[in-house]
Amino acid sequence: MKRFLDSFRIMLGGEPRRPGKDDFTPEARELHAYKRRPEVAKKRIAMIREEQENPVLVIKWRVRRWISIIIINLLFVVSFWYDVQLIEGALTASRVVGFHMADVNAALQVVLAYKVLVLNLLIGIVTVTIMWWIVGGRSFCAWCCPYHLLAEFAEELHLWLAKKGLVKDHPLHRGTRSVLYVIFVLLALVTGYTVFETISPVGILSRALIYGAGVSLLWVAVLLLIEIFYTRRFWCRYICPIGLTYGFVGKTSPVVVQYNLNHCLHEGKCIDVCLVPHVIDMTRKGRADDVIINVSADCTRCGRCVEECPTGALTFKIRGTGGLL
Numbered sequence: 139m140k141r142f143l144d145s146f147r148i149m150l151g152g153e154p155r156r157p158g159k160d161d162f163t164p165e166a167r168e169l170h171a172y173k174r175r176p177e178v179a180k181k182r183i184a185m186i187r188e189e190q191e192n193p194v195l196v197i198k199w200r201v202r203r204w205i206s207i208i209i210i211n212l213l214f215v216v217s218f219w220y221d222v223q224l225i226e227g228a229l230t231a232s233r234v235v236g237f238h239m240a241d242v243n244a245a246l247q248v249v250l251a252y253k254v255l256v257l258n259l260l261i262g263i264v265t266v267t268i269m270w271w272i273v274g275g276r277s278f279c280a281w282c283c284p285y286h287l288l289a290e291f292a293e294e295l296h297l298w299l300a301k302k303g304l305v306k307d308h309p310l311h312r313g314t315r316s317v318l319y320v321i322f323v324l325l326a327l328v329t330g331y332t333v334f335e336t337i338s339p340v341g342i343l344s345r346a347l348i349y350g351a352g353v354s355l356l357w358v359a360v361l362l363l364i365e366i367f368y369t370r371r372f373w374c375r376y377i378c379p380i381g382l383t384y385g386f387v388g389k390t391s392p393v394v395v396q397y398n399l400n401h402c403l404h405e406g407k408c409i410d411v412c413l414v415p416h417v418i419d420m421t422r423k424g425r426a427d428d429v430i431i432n433v434s435a436d437c438t439r440c441g442r443c444v445e446e447c448p449t450g451a452l453t454f455k456i457r458g459t460g461g462l463l
């Protein structure tokens with residue numbers, strides 16, 4: 139229960155806490171002590187060196203996600219242009235083989251703005267909530283959101299420029315997203331207008347793909363420029379309330395990314411690539427209070443850490459079963 143509540147605190151902007159002396163399970167305490175032995179530490183450092191000298195590029199999960207994002211978004215485009223009535227609408231609200239679907243955050247904005255909840259919208263919210271709950275975490279972000287795909291390439295560019303010393307990351311406080319969440323809720327309630335939807339790059343891109351480019355794409359370009367030259371993953375890390383909404387939706391999902399302290403070398407490659415590194419703080423040396431820990435609510439299930447981890451310390455799992463993939 140403590141871990142469950144703590145994961146919400148961290149998702150809302152709190153910093154991960156270093157576990158106290160009494161927080162460790164006996165197994166975790168024993169394992170940390172074992173890893174501190176000089177001969178074991180020496181072996182661990184040698185393994186990290188070996189791994190750094192012979193890096194292996196794995197992009198299995200990235201390719202799967204990119205295909206998923208492209209196919210989902212293309213389905214709407216093809217359906218509109220060729221009048222295939224299997225899918226109608228856009229990412230924010232659609233009908234798929236007769237089933238109403240609604241982006242949970244967009245639906246919340248609509249309900250607050252118009253102060254009415256029509257049956258089709260309710261069906262859409264429930265369907266989408268169940269769907270994203272099953273796959274868990276913020277899978278919507280990593281597996282469906284068109285902005286995520288662009289932002290990933292912007293991030294690569296940012297990291298490349300940073301390596302050359304041409305740009306520097308300017309992180310914001312993660313709590314900014316929670317404050318903005320409340321502001322967008324209040325704005326919808328008070329103005330009777332879905333303010334967030336007008337500036338959301340998710341809706342803008344989805345509509346642009348389906349109905350054609352508009353001037354609002356300039357806003358998406360501005361966001362990407364900020365991400366390349368000023369703040370790494372500016373929108374998804376610090377602004378977008380959609381991520382927060384799906385973080386709540388997928389918290390108790392059966393699909394998780396699971397951490398195993400036994401296999402971890404603590405070299406930090408996973409933290410370097412993660413959009414939300416606060417969720418894998420336990421991979422830092424001495425931080426895991428248990429041997430097996432499920433990664434918490436804000437995880438997008440992107441699989442980057444799974445790809446990067448050379449020893450399989452992070453893997454996709456279905457709760458209560460063996461490995462997933």
Ligand code: SF4
Nearest residue numbers: 279283286374378381
């Ligand atoms: S945080 Fe928002 S923009 Fe970023 S991937 Fe998630 S839904 Fe898309």
Ligand code: SF4
Nearest residue numbers: 412437438440441443
């Ligand atoms: S913990 Fe792993 S799967 Fe989750 S967001 Fe970070 S890199 Fe992606």
